[in-house]
Amino acid sequence: MKPIIGISSNLNERVLSLSSDYVEAITKSGGVPIVIPNYQEEEEALKIVQLIDGLLLTGGGDIDPTLFGEEPQSGLGSISPERDASEITLTQKMLNLNKPILGICRGSQVLNIANGGDMYQDIYTQTENKNLLQHTQHAPRSHGSHYVQVYEGTKLSEIIHLEKFKVNSFHHQAVREIPQDFQVSAISSDGMIEAIESKSHHFVMGVQWHPESMKNDSVSLAIFKAFILACMK
Numbered sequence: 001m002k003p004i005i006g007i008s009s010n011l012n013e014r015v016l017s018l019s020s021d022y023v024e025a026i027t028k029s030g031g032v033p034i035v036i037p038n039y040q041e042e043e044e045a046l047k048i049v050q051l052i053d054g055l056l057l058t059g060g061g062d063i064d065p066t067l068f069g070e071e072p073q074s075g076l077g078s079i080s081p082e083r084d085a086s087e088i089t090l091t092q093k094m095l096n097l098n099k100p101i102l103g104i105c106r107g108s109q110v111l112n113i114a115n116g117g118d119m120y121q122d123i124y125t126q127t128e129n130k131n132l133l134q135h136t137q138h139a140p141r142s143h144g145s146h147y148v149q150v151y152e153g154t155k156l157s158e159i160i161h162l163e164k165f166k167v168n169s170f171h172h173q174a175v176r177e178i179p180q181d182f183q184v185s186a187i188s189s190d191g192m193i194e195a196i197e198s199k200s201h202h203f204v205m206g207v208q209w210h211p212e213s214m215k216n217d218s219v220s221l222a223i224f225k226a227f228i229l230a231c232m233k
């Protein structure tokens with residue numbers, strides 16, 4: 001049976017939105033997508049996680065820094081407190097049930113925050129690194145612009161069987177400290193964390209890039225297929 005995949009959505013000025021790239025990536029890989037609005041009520045969130053077989057945390061705006069113990073710094077972009085609350089609640093409930101989660105871009109950061117990690121509000125104003133790559137590419141969305149190095153022995157490395165590959169990049173925030181039971185599975189050449197995964201869950205993975213937009217890319221397809229397969233178990 002095809003697994004039901006809940007896809008988180010964006011909330012801005014009372015409008016819910018979602019790129020159809022996510023929906024397409026899920027259907028192409030054999031999942032049945034349903035779009036999740038931004039709920040805050042515990043009971044509703046619980047019903048949703050009982051219904052879905054996997055959660056796809058999608059890209060979007062910045063995360064409220066008070067959720068990881070900081071106040072807003074100058075480089076912080078726009079935030080949505082409702083979306084933060086909704087996604088963190090859903091994530092924690094999915095983790096409790098050990099159901100699969102794939103976090104993309106902002107979603108990878110949500111995974112990290114929901115588990116007690118923290119992040120850079122803005123890598124360009126918060127790191128001393130003068131050799132930071134261009135992580136908000138001006139190239140087309142589907143274009144792999146920078147490389148990532150994959151760590152051996154990680155789930156990501158098992159899925160894609162490559163040490164190094166190109167990804168697209170649309171972020172100015174990044175994961176900084178990861179939770180204790182997580183590991184880094186890929187970094188960029190400037191040392192930014194580009195992928196994380198849980199060591200204690202069946203399939204809980206975050207990637208900083210946007211595989212859903214890299215059409216016909218074998219690595220991107222492999223990640224979605226592995227996620228859907230995990231949702232069937």
Ligand code: MN
Binds near residue numbers: 135146168169188194
């Ligand atoms: Mn990047």
